Amino acid sequence: MLYSEKVMDHFANPRNVGEISDADGIGEVGNAKCGDIMKMYIKVENGIISDCKFKTFGCGAAIATSSAATDMIIGKTIDEALKLTNKKVVEALDGLPPQKLHCSVLAEQAMKSAIADYYKRQGVDPLPLVGEIGECAACH
Amino acid sequence: MEKRFVYADNAATTQVSKPVLEAMLPYMTEHYGNPSSIYSMGRKAKRDIENARLKIAETLGCGASEIYFTSGGSEADNWAIRSCVLSMAEKGKKHIITTAFEHHAVLHTCEYLAKQGFEITYLPVSENGLITAGQVKDAIRSDTALVTVMYANNEIGTILPIPEIAGVCNEKKVIFHTDAVQAVGNVGINVKEQGIDMLSLSGHKIHAPKGVGALYVRRGISLPNLIFGGAQERNRRAGTENVPAIIGLAEAVSSACADIPGKVRKVTAMRDRLIDGILPVECSRLNGGRDNRLPGNVNISFLGVEGESLLLLLDMNGICVSSGSACTSGSLDPSHVLLALGMPHEVAHGSLRLSISDETTDEDVDYIIEVIPKVISRIREMSPLWEDIINGEKDMDSLLKWVSPVRKMVNQ
Numbered sequence: 001m002l003y004s005e006k007v008m009d010h011f012a013n014p015r016n017v018g019e020i021s022d023a024d025g026i027g028e029v030g031n032a033k034c035g036d037i038m039k040m041y042i043k044v045e046n047g048i049i050s051d052c053k054f055k056t057f058g059c060g061a062a063i064a065t066s067s068a069a070t071d072m073i074i075g076k077t078i079d080e081a082l083k084l085t086n087k088k089v090v091e092a093l094d095g096l097p098p099q100k101l102h103c104s105v106l107a108e109q110a111m112k113s114a115i116a117d118y119y120k121r122q123g124v125d126p127l128p129l130v131g132e133i134g135e136c137a138a139c140h
Numbered sequence: 141m142e143k144r145f146v147y148a149d150n151a152a153t154t155q156v157s158k159p160v161l162e163a164m165l166p167y168m169t170e171h172y173g174n175p176s177s178i179y180s181m182g183r184k185a186k187r188d189i190e191n192a193r194l195k196i197a198e199t200l201g202c203g204a205s206e207i208y209f210t211s212g213g214s215e216a217d218n219w220a221i222r223s224c225v226l227s228m229a230e231k232g233k234k235h236i237i238t239t240a241f242e243h244h245a246v247l248h249t250c251e252y253l254a255k256q257g258f259e260i261t262y263l264p265v266s267e268n269g270l271i272t273a274g275q276v277k278d279a280i281r282s283d284t285a286l287v288t289v290m291y292a293n294n295e296i297g298t299i300l301p302i303p304e305i306a307g308v309c310n311e312k313k314v315i316f317h318t319d320a321v322q323a324v325g326n327v328g329i330n331v332k333e334q335g336i337d338m339l340s341l342s343g344h345k346i347h348a349p350k351g352v353g354a355l356y357v358r359r360g361i362s363l364p365n366l367i368f369g370g371a372q373e374r375n376r377r378a379g380t381e382n383v384p385a386i387i388g389l390a391e392a393v394s395s396a397c398a399d400i401p402g403k404v405r406k407v408t409a410m411r412d413r414l415i416d417g418i419l420p421v422e423c424s425r426l427n428g429g430r431d432n433r434l435p436g437n438v439n440i441s442f443l444g445v446e447g448e449s450l451l452l453l454l455d456m457n458g459i460c461v462s463s464g465s466a467c468t469s470g471s472l473d474p475s476h477v478l479l480a481l482g483m484p485h486e487v488a489h490g491s492l493r494l495s496i497s498d499e500t501t502d503e504d505v506d507y508i509i510e511v512i513p514k515v516i517s518r519i520r521e522m523s524p525l526w527e528d529i530i531n532g533e534k535d536m537d538s539l540l541k542w543v544s545p546v547r548k549m550v551n552q
Contacts, residue, residue: 008452010378011449011452012456014522017521017522018522026540028524031486032485032486032489032525032539033485033486034485035446035474035485035486036446037525038524039524039527042208055522055523055524055527056522056523056524057444057445057446057523057524057525057526058446058449059446059447059448060448060449060452062446062449063522064451096414136177
């Protein structure tokens with residue numbers, strides 16, 4: 001199993017680690033039993049994700065995908081952010097070993113779950129906008 | 141402290157030692173004859189591999205004709221366990237006893253035999269990583285073909301009571317095999333005195349090169365052919381012998397076993413200093429008891445930490461370690477050995493194995509003790525699981541009971 005240089009860079013120097021105390025949306029996915037938990041915080045201003053931070057318990061790929069995903073949605077509108085797929089995160093990292101692809105799925109789900117939480121706080125039903133956020137298939 | 145390179149993964153593999161390398165080199169460039177050739181260069185190669193066999197046999201306390209060279213520990217385990225397919229199944233004996241925390245070379249071979257109609261009993265392991273001779277005795281049946289129990293565990297380093305277990309098997313006339321890959325050079329082994337019928341060993345764990353090992357099979361036990369072809373290895377494993385590796389293996393086995401008490405004393409002192417230096421990290425635990433433990437093995441779990449990221453960060457600090465077994469990397473499940481101790485997945489995910497050798501220095505130990513707590517803090521700072529633990533927000537009792545207490549009380 002080999003990680004790309006980009007994965008190693010995001011792992012060694014993760015971007016946007018931490019919490020946002022006055023976050024507008026918080027999402028948490030994964031579970032400790034599987035060895036991966038991602039928690040993402042977003043700050044939304046005028047429909048734009050002005051800040052995004054994360055905390056991750058997990059392997060090198062889990063940390064790198066969290067870091068890359070947060071980097072990719074900061075400054076984007078919510079609609080643009082929702083178009084971020086796990087595949088795009090994997091591409092941005094120059095690939096992931098096959099058994100680590102589920103980490104990129106978690107990163108996508110964490111981001112979507114934070115946006116869903118934002119909608120809920122706004123009194124908007126997130127389901128039609130964000131869709132169903134399933135469990136990671138690799139965990140079951 | 142200045143960054144240094146520390147190899148602390150000797151249970152995965154070891155550096156080839158100078159004496160081993162020097163013993164091997166002439167067999168690549170000067171004495172390269174085929175041991176099956178009848179001219180003098182071939183005869184020399186033949187004589188020297190037979191001397192190597194004798195040297196290993198003398199170290200293990202058996203006859204030279206009872207030693208078979210293999211490509212390593214896994215091959216030896218496969219061969220030993222599969223040997224009972226023909227010899228025992230014919231007699232209607234189709235039951236094998238092993239433990240839940242064997243190496244995969246044993247477990248997967250047993251799984252294969254289960255598909256061939258064998259019934260396998262996996263003895264449960266105690267929380268401190270041991271099994272007793274009594275458990276084996278109770279599990280033996282009239283149709284038991286083989287008992288296979290490792291001499292020492294590769295992940296948590298526990299040393300099992302092999303002479304007692306072998307004694308029970310001898311009494312019940314059941315063949316006893318042990319995977320001694322991790323034990324050779326750390327525990328005094330005499331197969332005849334200890335009643336062992338078959339034993340696997342590997343070269344690269346004791347400073348010989350990779351790709352060579354041996355299987356001891358007591359005379360009288362039928363061992364089927366592994367590879368058909370030439371007459372090498374008493375007609376049972378065809379193929380031109382790996383002469384340099386065999387010469388290296390003999391040198392490695394005899395030097396690993398030359399002064400076991402001295403090495404154990406020296407390495408155990410460093411191991412205990414490592415354990416005492418790391419365990420103060422809150423929410424940690426030593427896996428496997430301190431007694432009956434390999435001198436070089438430290439296996440510690442840290443709650444709220446995932447093993448792979450810990451391993452990668454230690455690598456960035458120049459420290460080579462394993463999380464679980466290197467053999468299981470690529471799998472997403474935590475180590476079957478740690479799970480066999482009854483540990484929850486969450487605790488098993490945060491495990492770290494350090495395996496030091498007599499080459500490890502006091503400075504290496506100091507460096508590891510300094511780096512590990514810093515790396516753990518860094519990982520925990522970004523871990524939402526750790527956040528839940530120190531905030532006491534979720535019910536974590538089922539995890540917390542496995543580790544030392546949380547020191548910080550954030551809400552006070």
